[in-house]
Amino acid sequence: MKDDAFLPLRLHPGDDLRRALEAALAGQGCEAGFVAAGMGSLAQAQLRLAGAPEALRLDGPLEVLTLAGSVAVNGSHLHASLSDSQGRVLGGHLGYGCRVRTTAEVLLVLLPQWHFSREADPATGFDELVPRRRGQPPA
Template identity: 55%
Template sequence: MKTFPLRLKPGQDLRESLEAAVREQGCQAAFVLSGIGSLVDARIRFAGANEPLLIRGESEILSLSGTVGVGAAGNAGQGHSHLHMAVANAKGEVFGGHVAPGCRVRTTAEVLLALLPEWVFTREADAATGYAELVVKPREG
């Protein structure tokens, strides 16, 4: 395991940028150890919901955690990430759930990743849950 701190800049998509950072480090699997920052128009999907909630305006990332799984180099669209976060809006109301695509960084996102170069994360259908669940495999080669 190797730790990798990074800062995301204004306008970057949180999820896409984390997946790109892992890929750029030559890895296919990582965990988010810590994450804070701010977003514009955060998108969070609650448990059991089909669509994410749009939290309009500015919000603060209170916590960010989860797994980041990416396809092999050249497969930029093969994300297998599962991220959760808690955010507070400008009124101090807190929302938490799954990080949906489209969460844009407002001023900064400061994230510490644990890179796992020996492993690959994928998602496969699990009959017991009805969802695509994490599958951990040793990286070949």
């Protein structure tokens, strides 16, 4: 993989983690990417636990132990595991409103030849990833 396919980021206090990743992707002229690695701290988080209809708001300080997923300009899918000041860990879908406390360090893999969208999948009942090469018509 070419070196310019990687985008190391350092996010700052107050940044919305998910929005900042989507903005960084768009700023590179990309529509698709993946988080290769991510860690840092959050002042608050929005985490949707498995099977839950709504996100759970967590107030920090929180440590980002893991961060992974697809990033797209129109439908990211990110998972995180977070620990609180007692060392308890929760994991789930990372929503908007996760505010960086001190820092977040993320390595994005850029996929400039791809476009990611989310489309309804009757088998799962959810909007699921549909990766397409840029310029390829929808199936």
